Amino acid sequence: MIHSLSGGIIAGYENLVYAFVQTAGGKAWYISPFAQIKAGDRVRVPYARGCAEGEVLRVEHVTAQTAPWPVNRTREVEAIL
Numbered sequence: 001m002i003h004s005l006s007g008g009i010i011a012g013y014e015n016l017v018y019a020f021v022q023t024a025g026g027k028a029w030y031i032s033p034f035a036q037i038k039a040g041d042r043v044r045v046p047y048a049r050g051c052a053e054g055e056v057l058r059v060e061h062v063t064a065q066t067a068p069w070p071v072n073r074t075r076e077v078e079a080i081l
Contacts, residue, residue, distance in 0.1 A: 013063045019077055020068075021045055023054035029069040032059070032077045042081040051078060 017032040021043060030045050037043070041056045064071045 013065075016062050016064065016067060016071065018060040018062055018068055018074070019043070019056045020058040020060075021054040021077070022057050023047055023052040025052060027057070029074055030077045031071070031074050034077065034080055037077065037080060043077050044079045044081060045077055046075045053081065 017035060017037060019030050019032045019037055021028060021030055023045065025047055028045075030043075037056060037059055039056050039058055042053060043056055044051050044053055046052075060068060062068070067074070
């Protein structure tokens with residue numbers, strides 16, 4: 001981790017698990033708090049103002065710098081079904 005001279009963090013290298021999920025409403029990236037998630041899993045994810053069920057199409061192990069979608073704009077997988 002690198003710190004700036006003003007005391008803030010410039011870069012964090014936390015490992016994240018991103019899942020690309022297909023729901024009836026479309027496809028989107030979600031951060032998974034579940035390390036065991038894999039392609040083909042059925043999951044519940046937040047969608048619009050509620051939640052939806054979907055299928056995981058792809059899983060990526062990334063850092064905040066290499067994430068396919070900005071971390072602060074990515075919602076989390078709620079459950080593996």
